[in-house]
Amino acid sequence: MSNKPAVCVRIADDLLATGIGEASPSAAERVGRHVAMCGSCRRELEGYRALEGAVTTMRAVSPPNEQEAQARQRLETRLTDLRQRLLAYRIFPSPLGHILIARSELGISLVEYLDRGTSLKASRLASEPGVETAEGGPDLEATYRDLMEYLNGRRQRLDWPLDLRLARSDFQRSVLQATVAIPYGAVVSYVGLAHDIGKATATRAVAQALRWNPLPIAIPCHRVIGASGALTGYAGSKLGLKQRLLTIEGVPTTKEGDGPAIRAQAMYVLYPGDREYCIPTCPSLDTRTPAPVTRFGSRRHAEAVGLAPCTTCRPDLHPISR
Amino acid sequence: MVMGEEAFSAVVSAHHDEIFRYLRRAIGPAGDAEDLSQETFLRAYRAYATLPKDANVRAWLFSIATNLAKNYFRAETRRRRAYGEVQGGARSAAITTQEAELLSREAGGLVEGIVQRLPFKQRLAFTQRKIHGLDYGVIGKNLGCSAESARAHVFQALRKIRQGLDGYGLLPGEPAQ
Numbered sequence: 367m368s369n370k371p372a373v374c375v376r377i378a379d380d381l382l383a384t385g386i387g388e389a390s391p392s393a394a395e396r397v398g399r400h401v402a403m404c405g406s407c408r409r410e411l412e413g414y415r416a417l418e419g420a421v422t423t424m425r426a427v428s429p430p431n432e433q434e435a436q437a438r439q440r441l442e443t444r445l446t447d448l449r450q451r452l453l454a455y456r457i458f459p460s461p462l463g464h465i466l467i468a469r470s471e472l473g474i475s476l477v478e479y480l481d482r483g484t485s486l487k488a489s490r491l492a493s494e495p496g497v498e499t500a501e502g503g504p505d506l507e508a509t510y511r512d513l514m515e516y517l518n519g520r521r522q523r524l525d526w527p528l529d530l531r532l533a534r535s536d537f538q539r540s541v542l543q544a545t546v547a548i549p550y551g552a553v554v555s556y557v558g559l560a561h562d563i564g565k566a567t568a569t570r571a572v573a574q575a576l577r578w579n580p581l582p583i584a585i586p587c588h589r590v591i592g593a594s595g596a597l598t599g600y601a602g603s604k605l606g607l608k609q610r611l612l613t614i615e616g617v618p619t620t621k622e623g624d625g626p627a628i629r630a631q632a633m634y635v636l637y638p639g640d641r642e643y644c645i646p647t648c649p650s651l652d653t654r655t656p657a658p659v660t661r662f663g664s665r666r667h668a669e670a671v672g673l674a675p676c677t678t679c680r681p682d683l684h685p686i687s688r
Numbered sequence: 689m690v691m692g693e694e695a696f697s698a699v700v701s702a703h704h705d706e707i708f709r710y711l712r713r714a715i716g717p718a719g720d721a722e723d724l725s726q727e728t729f730l731r732a733y734r735a736y737a738t739l740p741k742d743a744n745v746r747a748w749l750f751s752i753a754t755n756l757a758k759n760y761f762r763a764e765t766r767r768r769r770a771y772g773e774v775q776g777g778a779r780s781a782a783i784t785t786q787e788a789e790l791l792s793r794e795a796g797g798l799v800e801g802i803v804q805r806l807p808f809k810q811r812l813a814f815t816q817r818k819i820h821g822l823d824y825g826v827i828g829k830n831l832g833c834s835a836e837s838a839r840a841h842v843f844q845a846l847r848k849i850r851q852g853l854d855g856y857g858l859l860p861g862e863p864a865q
Contacts, residue, residue, distance in 0.1 A: 379843065382843055382846060382847070383843075386818075386846065410850070413850050413853070414846065414850060417799070417846065417849060417850055417853065420796045420798075420799045421796075421799065421818045421819070423796040424796050424799060424800065424818075424819060425818070425819050425821075431705070434704070434705045434708055434709070437704070437708055437722045437725060437726075438700065438704045438705065438708075440722070440726070441700065441704060441725070441726050441729055442700065444726055444730060445696075445700070445729065445730065445733055448730055448733060448734075449733070452733075452734065454737050498734070500734040500735065500737065501735075501737070501738050502737050502738070503736075503737030503738055505737075
């Protein structure tokens with residue numbers, strides 16, 4: 367190549383570009399003029415054109431290829447496996463500190479208050495066996511917005527599909543499922559919840575199950591309180607947050623005494639299995655076997671779940687005044 | 689649709705075979721192209737949710753595949769050095785007569801053989817440009833160089849292939865052997 371005349375060396379790039387059809391019209395014209403006079407460059411140009419033809423046969427996709435189809439099949443299998451294990455997460459700085467939200471293909475899997483840092487390392491996901499994590503997309507922003515609207519009292523329902531696979535046991539799952547059913551603006555006791563799942567003596571286990579609730583707020587464990595009315599515990603030591611969530615829902619609370627508690631005397635009462643709600647001093651309640659009740663902060667929220675005012679104490683005529 | 693799975697299935701259907709073929713040429717017949725191709729798509733799936741909606745998915749897959757091919761090539765080079773295998777000699781673009789006989793007598797088959805002997809970057813640049821028709825800008829990004837350098841790599845590759853075909857009577861205007 368180095369023995370070529372200078373003019374051939376100068377035009378070499380344009381000649382190649384012309385041969386493979388990438389030259390500008392003016393360059394192609396220059397090359398055309400040159401090869402008309404230079405036999406060796408003309409042969410070279412024809413060589414590139416022929417090469418282009420050979421490349422075209424390489425480019426042509428051979429008819430459906432067994433090897434490729436089988437490889438794709440095996441890839442699909444691995445993707446299915448990954449899909450089932452993958453949790454997409456995002457971390458949001460919020461008024462409550464950093465919150466991690468994760469979702470799987472089935473639904474929202476985790477809402478976590480990050481106490482120990484602002485990255486994935488501070489999350490329980492970092493040590494969750496069998497789980498793969500990946501940064502999530504914009505859909506999680508919408509989930510976060512729902513959550514903030516809820517915390518600001520502008521939303522009463524989080525209609526998210528939930529994935530309870532991060533629950534630690536079937537028992538915990540059953541507790542979480544029963545908790546989802548507690549209506550907005552209502553509270554039940556740990557004892558009551560234990561009754562609901564048919565394990566009346568498992569109060570402590572129920573409390574433990576809620577302590578590790580992977581989906582706080584979405585699964586409203588803040589609506590579960592001590593039998594005495596004390597708020598008892600929330601997400602480790604976030605009793606203030608529990609009180610705030612209940613206040614948003616119209617549940618009257620007080621901070622006097624040993625710690626935050628609901629004001630049971632200022633709440634409407636639903637006896638298990640009834641379809642009518644009462645004021646706490648309703649005479650009909652005295653005649654019944656004591657049982658864990660559901661309490662509502664307001665008539666509105668009781669009636670929102672289809673309950674009617676009791677025909678004995680008539681809360682519709684004598685509402686509780688606060 | 690959760691996490692864009694349906695969309696990702698479409699990505700697999702649309703691009704798997706092409707990425708697989710690209711990797712087969714990129715790492716050569718001795719490498720496990722299926723393994724790298726699977727890894728390409730598993731990585732892509734993990735990152736798919738964060739990919740901007742207007743991204744060029746095909747170019748993105750090529751960049752993931754190219755990175756994996758580069759890592760493979762680096763590891764392979766280290767392994768060869770460790771085992772004291774000769775490395776330089778096999779890199780020559782020229783092929784021997786015996787090898788040529790093993791290859792198909794037609795130009796396409798010969799070109800395939802020569803492509804396997806190109807220096808790694810030229811091989812990637814040639815394959816991306818001439819087989820898959822990617823832009824020089826995209827190829828440059830994949831290879832970590834400018835569009836101009838990407839074009840230079842492709843041109844170098846084409847020169848070597850043309851020279852490698854010299855003497856086989858497969859290109860017009862040349863005397864048969």
